[in-house]
Amino acid sequence: MTFAQVLTPPSVGWIAIAPEIVLGVGAALILLFDVQYKPKRTHLGLATAAIVATAFAFAIVQYDRVQTLSQATADQAADFVATAFPFDAMIVLDANAVFGRFAMLLVTGLGLAAGWRLFERLGARAAEGLALMLLSATGFMFMASSTHLMMVFLGLEVGSIALYVLAGITRERTESDEAAIKYFLLGSVASAVFIYGVALTYAGSGSMNLLEIQGVLARNIFTRPAVLLIGIALMVVGMGFKVSAAPFHSWAPDVYQGAPGGIVGYMAAAAKIGGFAALIRILFTAFPDFISTWGPLVAGIAALSMLLGSTVALVQDDIRRMLGYSGVAHAGFILTGVVAGGAGTGEVWFYLGVYTVQLVGAFGVVAAVTGAATSGAGIDAFRGLSKRAPFLAATFTVLLLGMAGLPLTSGFVAKFGVFTEAWQAGYEWLVIVAVLASVIAFFFYLRVIVAMYMEEPVDEAVAPPGISVRASLALASLITIVIGIVPGPLLSLAGEASPL
């Protein structure tokens, strides 16, 4: 074989990365239009929303394509491989990737609307903020749709670096700078840990393609897979950082508290979707036979996250820090579904979908009450909110009860799903810990609701939220209630979303 033969161009499948292309090109166009024509910020916002909507439309087209692919017969195998694994199997078009895009784009749209006031405050930097938001969504979507560890890492970096900058985008505020530098330093360490895990996995299996790794491991019996096991553990740690699971969570409360209020919800939700999407794919696609090895590790992280997140959230007097620690607990709940292995994929995606919507909505309320460009949100600002801003208080109540997992909200269905999967997988002790943690978690969510409805109002008028904020908060609350009463359609959609 000559060198030229090695250099055959890879198979190209544009449809498999169409949403990412739309977002990436859209971000570039927004920046160029902004410097050339200096458009109104409202127009920039509408353009960004249109870009997200276009990407969503392409994701629906992809969903249709995946449905067709799933019925492919044996004689269409070559066609199947070309469509499902384009770019030399660097990218994969499967239900897992498409569901990840749905969740990511929904969160981006909601986050844009809920945090719109921040972009108005940013002045000349509004376009930069919007472009960074689109770019981070692009990166995290690539994490969900790649079967190659190098590509997963690239997606992780594109997404994370954009988020570091977004955390510090109100650079006049020292709290914002502090959040950005903390996020950047700790995030870089986590990325380094992850890439070291990738290197060790490559050393142990001879491949960075998850499907090939699975094939190699299925064909060979390794007597000493120590390198591989350390590699898996390091990759889990790296992703555990991104989804703020304990004991790799220390950045989350600080960053959620310091970063500008309008963007925090999106930041938190996007990192969780990207991290879990990659974790699901790595563990379930490449190492399904190693579940007896990584299962206990993930279960331990899950138990620690749930207990630590729920108990520490109890004593927080800052709503944002409280939501940060509750995010740690929720990472633990989602990991409870991950220990079940491939069978729990649908439940994990369902949980991710409903929780990230609640998260963006909850931070949207916080931004509407305490300011979209500021840091911190003391619980005092929420006292008697029901009298000053009934709409905000009502939506916040729905979203908090959804996070707590009250029956008839989406959070209950989600928790029930992951607990069932973990119980069936034989992790009874983990489910008991999880139920205990959910009970503890009820207290701090209720504490905010009590403050809003039963305490005397402070003399602080809340500026009436804009139409986009109200629309996004209403939508997030509506999703929480409707999915809680009729979970069937989303459950079946998430149930299909297992990686190829």
Add this chain to the structure above:
Amino acid sequence: MTLNDYLPLLVMMVLALVFVGAAVLISRIFSPKRPTVEKSAPYESGILPETEPAQRFPVKFYMVAMLFVIFDVEIIFLFAWASRFNDLGWYGIGAVAIFTAFVLETLAYVWKRGALDWNVKHRARYMTAADREAA
């Protein structure tokens, strides 16, 4: 692939550690130490230091250095493509065109934002009136 394949690497790492450690340790043990005021003063090419160093350095070069890195990396990719130009054909041209378009987009953006203007004060002219007021 087994762990045995990594033995040379491990030996290399141990040797490197031993060599560096020994060099530092031996020079610390055997070198004479007779510090004087002159010897412990900061070295400024033999000239006596007269003032404290400035607390804040102008970072005009920072932008230029960062942009340099971007275009430097572009050259790396273009070089690899150019060396296999005939084998890659139109596919290569298409791929590089997409890549170059994005690098050019970066150039256009930083140009219009005034990052290439050496005089920092001039950068105000790249802003709108409202932004100048906010700044």
